[in-house]
Amino acid sequence: MKVNEYYRASSLEDAYQKLQASPKNAIVAGGLWMKKMGQSYDSLIDLSKLGLDKISETKDEVIVGSMVSQRDFEDSKIVSFLFAGAPAFAVREVMGVNFRNLATIGGSIMGRYPFSDVITGLLPYDVTLEFYPAQKMSLEEYLNYKGKLNAILVAIHIKKGEGKGFFKKVKTTALDFPIVNIAVAKVNKEYRVVVGARPMVAARSYKAMEYLNNGGKDFAKAAELAVEELSFMDNKDASKEYRVDLAKVYVRRGLEEVSK
Amino acid sequence: MAIDKKNMKVVNNKTHSIDGTALMQGKGKYTDDLAEQGSLVIKILRSPHAFAHIKSIDVSEAQKLNGVALVLTYKDVPHVSFSRAGQGYPEPSPHDKFILDEYVRYVGDEVAMVAAIDERVAEDALKLIKVEYEVLEPVLDFETAYENKSVIHPEDGIKEMFPIGFDPKKNVAASYEMQVGDVEKELAKSDVVVDETFYSQAQAHAMLETHSSNARLDIHNRLVIYSSTQTPFHMRRIMATTLGLPVSKIRFIKPRVGGGFGGKQAFHGEMFCALTTLKTGRPSKLVYTREEVFGASYTRHPMRIRMRVGAMKDGRINAIDCRSLSDTGAYGEHSLTVFMIVGSKVLPLYNKVDAVRYGGLVVYTNHVPAGAYRGYGAIQGNYALESTIDILAEKLGMDPKVLREKNSMKEKETSPIFEIMGEGTKGTAMIMESCKLPYCIKRGAELIDWNKNWPRVKVSDTKVRGYGMAIAMQGSGIPFMDMGSCSIKLNDGGSYNVTVGATDIGQGSDTLIAQIVAEELQTSVDNILVYSSDTDLTPFDCGAYASSTTYISGNAAWRAAIKMRERLIKEAAEYLGEKPENVEFDGKIFTSKDKTVSLYDLSVQWLYNKNLHQASVTESYFGHVSPPPFMAAYAEVEVDLETGEYEVLNYVTVTDCGTTINPMLARGQVEGGIVQGLGMACYEDVKYDKKGNLLSNSFLSYHIPTHKEIHKLTSEFADSYEPTGPFGAKSVGEIGIDTPPAVICNAIYNATGVRVHTLPITPEKILKGLKELKK
Amino acid sequence: MLVKFYLNDTLVSYDVRPDEYLSETLRSHGIKSVKVGCNESTCGSCTLLVEGKPVMSCSVLTASIENKHVTTVEGIQEEAAKIAYHFAEEGADQCGFCNVGYALVVYSLKKTIKNPTDEQIVDYIVGNLCRCSGLQSQLNAIKAYLKEE
Known part of the structure; x- marks a missing residue:
């Protein structure tokens, strides 16, 4: 990895102008695994002076700055009151504390990595991403957005509500990417079902959710609907068949848990 | 004569590692910490092809790059075949490797070397080297390697040092056959015969310090190399022969080493550092990246x-x-020795058989080369044999523990295999003077509550606990081949300098040696100043491998201490005007009747006042036998029947390694071995793509156990005394790693009815098996 | 570029490349206690403290720590010796390459979480790989250190 300039942005506008200045300019978030990717950059743009590392709340939502570290997110009192802390369950399963002190929530989302635990863990909830220049879209819209979004992620808004959540990362050891990950939640009496790392990036199962939210009581059937709707693939970590088997079990177990 | 352990004050007593505090405080100097400021940084251009011939190579652009000091290809280095294995002489491994060659035989094989003022320039220079390859058809499935039309070593100039079955035209690095009695006849007579085939994977050592070396010339123009190595003396010899230098021109120094486990027995970057420094006159260094450790060591x-x-x-x-069929990858390092141990350190466990046969081939493939790794051969053989014994027990309707008790090795027994099989050569007959295996089996069963729990306990509709066991043995050095030595020098004031060739690679041999010498000389460990592994300053030692350090180097240290004690008493007797047999020495004071003199006073006088001389001794030791440590191991695993996921809840071992010189370090060796063995059994999967690229080449894709996987280890030692060992000790470095694959395989079977024949035992394989059982 | 930061409470100013990582900067300035085991954000050997929090120094751009406080093991020598005592008591010390990272992580844990549960301890240290020990001995040693007044 080679970088010509390390640029400490003085404002979001300043950072945005710098980002526009060259296709080889990039925002630096946590910086993890960056050198493994082996790219060269003209300027790396540092947002650390912009106060984006705070977690705050309003009556309706929790607002997480994009530069909040994964560790601060999981340790946050504010987040712990949100569905009994469920949106942070996934973060706790990411590598070790010495990693999560660096990795940011914003960085985890912007990359839309197929192996992301953070995205799977957040997707059951009503999450809106706030960008600069002013633009908002739901997390799900962003995941489905075609191409690279030419904007800076400023904050993640998580809508408050009643309910609870479940998250499972199937892995070989603690320092591993997920073989598959599953997040299930009951948000204001409405079921949400998400499966990620299939090995594609997380997605909600609308068929399972529709069945459950129209009175469907058979969780095993809901799990079947989820694996029918979502696509799964082989890769070096697991076969498609095994991923499907795991998703079925853990969607069912998750639903059992959140329905209690 | 056995020494009562109760009388030991230092040996077999809790003693802290002599370097532990400094290492925790960051004061330990490892190889790269000792590179000269301003060293040229060496980087290696590595093959992108599994098998290819270099048609042309153009380094002119790289040489022109500002900051590049040296570029080497196969055209520039001595064309002398050697083995990187780091073994004694003559090596039981084929000489089938050149420093650089016109053939590349695996993805990651060395193509060229660059030395530059810094890492970035060196990396840029690598990109400027233009190579034209003739890509050859690789052999990527070791079961098709034998007599494959692709011959991996077609070149001239390679050889075996003595007959090892080397047949490169058939892709055979080594082969071996032995038989005692008539196996076919005995099998035909048997009431029950089981026939099972198992596959084990190319486990990675994953030591935390990557392979590192650096070089400089001293004021006498001699080459001084710091290396993260297990075998400094073998390195010196092999380098001298390969580069055509006299041994006197080379000095190897081993500083602190960040783990080896066999991986650092061999050459990695040392030849390139030596060539760079010899050709440029400048200091140089080479530190492997983590990816290189996985993919190119x-x-x-x-x-x-x-x-x-x-x-x-x-x-x-x-x-x-x-x-057996063994895959040695692109080069044949340790091909024969690893292969033989599958037989020699596994099959004697069941020594009451009427016939036993062992044999097969070690083949070349275009994979990352295989080499020495802790427990080599034994862990593969143990997985196969100890899984098969459980299968046999079930067919016989017997408790596998009872079957093992009935058939396994006991004290004062032997096996004909010991005499037939050595390491690459004939073996040495021996009687088991110490073998507490029956106790280990019994005690381990108590600790896991075998009679109550075996084979399984149901926890819920989806969770079941399975219990499995295995037994194992190792050796203690290689008889008549491994030698260690030790010098002891008395200082004024009564402290002792102890210099040993023994190679501390983190296992704590410096501490162990200090304890042995302190015990014999009746002093404290802090009075013993150990310096090890410097080919200029310390006496010879074969190095840290084959579970030899405690037994071989420890015996050398013990003998040196005994001799020093005799010397001191003799000289004190002269001073006191008495006969030596009338003088007692308690470590500080020499006493004869009413006369006394202190070691303190004598040591000062000898250097400054009277009878001026340096009191020093050197002793060496080689084994006449290789007394095996034994172990019984048990595990409790909990399996999720819906997903195949499982956790190892408790791993119980009872070990007979003779006297534990340092009980805490011995436990560290056993438990560290177990966790590596659990890694191989459960998590550490090796994956290649279809072109021979290693996919599991980082800690993110190759999973060693972490704190979240290890729940409980219960480790005990049997009360045992090996008469030929130092203070009754046998080795303990490797035995711990041997059992987990078989134990976990047996426990998973007992929990689920699924027998996994291919390591690692992954949840996916278990679930697949469970689904097949339902059909 | 010039970067100023506090190294064990002493203000230092180093001239670094914009793409230089903290482990590289410190080692090139003679702080060889920083051990690099993988150089790819995984093994944890290079862990040190930035603003008191354990981070992998192979993955922190030196440019990003302007004005921040960096603690290496040189800054916690007494605590490291206490941790070493417990490692020795439990037989948890071997090659030592991962130990410096452990010392800093464990010290930070003691400062950060009072009376942690076993689960919290394991969570805090899981990002530090060790290939020598049986891991359990390390955990026991760490628990004994955390209990020290």
Whole structure:
């Protein structure tokens, strides 16, 4: 990895102008695994002076700055009151504390990595991403957005509500990417079902959710609907068949848990 | 004569590592910490192809790059075949490697070398080297390697040092056959015969310090190399021969080493550092990246092992027939020795058979080369044999513990295999003077509550706990081949300098040596100043491998201490005007009747006042036997029947390694071995793509156990005394790693009815098996 | 570029490349206690403290720590010796390459979480790989250190 300039942005506008200045300019978030990717950059743009590392709340939502570290997110009192802390369950399963002190929530989302635990863990909830220049879209819209979004992620808004959540990362050891990950939640009496790392990036199962939210009581059937709707693939970590088997079990177990 | 352990004050007593505090405080100097400021940084251009011939190579652009000091290709280095294995002389491994060659034989093989003022310039220079390859058809499945039309070593100039079955035209690095009795006849007579085949993977050592070396010239123009090595003396010899230098021109120094486990027995970057410094006159260094450690150093030999075991209805095992196929990858380092241990340190466990046979081939493939790795051969063989014994027990309707008790090695017994099989050569007959295996089996069963729990306990509709066991043995050095030595020098004031060739690679041998010497000289460990592994300053030692350090180097240190004690008493007797047999020495004071003199006073006088001389001794030791440590191991695993996921809840071991010189370090060796063995059994999967690229080449894709996987280890030692060992000790470095694959395989079977024949035992394989059982 | 930061409470100013990582900067300035085991954000050997929090120094751009406080093991020598005592008591010390990272992580844990549960301890240290020990001995040693007044 080679970088010509390390640029400490003085404002979001300043950072945005710098980002526009060259296709080889990039925002630096946590910086993890960056050198493994082996790219060269003209300027790396540092947002650390912009106060984006705070977690705050309003009556309706929790607002997480994009530069909040994964560790601060999981340790946050504010987040712990949100569905009994469920949106942070996934973060706790990411590598070790010495990693999560660096990795940011914003960085985890912007990359839309197929192996992301953070995205799977957040997707059951009503999450809106706030960008600069002013633009908002739901997390799900962003995941489905075609191409690279030419904007800076400023904050993640998580809508408050009643309910609870479940998250499972199937892995070989603690320092591993997920073989598959599953997040299930009951948000204001409405079921949400998400499966990620299939090995594609997380997605909600609308068929399972529709069945459950129209009175469907058979969780095993809901799990079947989820694996029918979502696509799964082989890769070096697991076969498609095994991923499907795991998703079925853990969607069912998750639903059992959140329905209690 | 056995020494009562109760009288020992230092040996067998809790003693902290002599370097532990400094290492925790960051004061330990490892190889790269000692590179000269301003060293040229060496980087290696590595092959992108699994098998290719270099048609042309153009380094002119790289040489022109500002900051590049040296570029070397096969055209620029001595064309002398050697083995990187880091073994004694003559090596039982084929000389099939050149420093650089016109053939590349695996993805990651060395193509060229660049030395530059810094890492970035060196990396830029690598990109400027233009190579035209003739891509050849690789052999990527070791079961098709034998007599494959692709010959991996077609070149001239390669050789075996003595007959090892080397047949490169057939892709055979080594082969071996032995038989005691008539196996086919005994199998035909048996009431029950089981026939099972197992596959084990190319485990990675994954030591935390990557392979590192650096070089400079001293004021006498001699080459001084710091290396993260297990074998500094072998390195010096092999380098001298290969580069055509006299041994006197080379000095190897081993500083602190960040783990080895066999991986650092071999050469990695040392030849390139030496060539760079010799050719440029400038200091140089080479530190492997983590990816290079995974993809371009060494692995364990993957194997296919077929076990046929025959027994009578009453549980008497008649015959064992074992055939192996071993994949040595692109080069044949340790090909024969690893292969032989599958037989020699596994099959004697069941020594009451009427016939036993072992044999097969070690083949070349275009994979990352395999080499020495802790427990080599034994862990592969143990997985196959100890899984098969459980299968046999079930067929016989017996408790596998009872079957093992009935057939396994006992004290004062032997096996004909010891005499037939050594490491690459004939072996040495020996009687088991110490073997507490029956106790280990019994005690381990108590600790896991075997009689109550075996084979399984149901926890819920989806969770079940399975219990499995295995037994194992190792050796203690290689008889008549491994030698260690030790010098002791008395200082004024009564402290002792102890210099040993023994190679501390983190296992704590410096501490152990200090304890042995302190015990014999009746002093404290802090009075013993150990310096080790410097080919200029310390006496010879073969190095840290083959579970030799405690037994071989420890015996050398013990002998030196005994001799020093005799010397001191003799000289004190002269001073006191008495006969030596009338003088007592308590470590500080020499006493004879009413006369006394202190070691303190004598040591000062000898250097400054009277009878001026330096009191010093040197002793060496080699084994006449290789007394095996033994172990019984048990595990409790909990399996999720819906997903195949499982956790190892408790791993119980009882070990007979003779006297534990340092009980805490011995436990560290056993438990560290177990966790590495659990890694191989459960998590550490090796994956290549279809073109021979290693996919599991980082800690993110190759999973060693972490704190979240290890729940409980219960480790005990048997009360045992080996008469030939120092203070009754045998080795303990490797035995811990041997059992987990078989134990976990047996426990998973007992929990689920699924027998996994291919390592690692992944949840996916278990679930697949469970689904097949339902059909 | 010039970067100023506090190294064990002493203000230092180093001239670094914009793409230089903290482990590289410190080692090139003679702080060889920083051990690099993988150089790819995984093994944890290079862990040190930035603003008191454990981070992998192979993955922190030196440019990003302007004005921040960096603690290496040189800054916690007494605590490291206490941790070493417990490692020795439990037989948890071997090659030592991962130990410096452990010392800093464990010290930070003691400062950060009072009376942690076993689960919290394991969570805090899981990002530090060790290939020598049986891991359990390390955990026991760490628990004994955390209990020290």
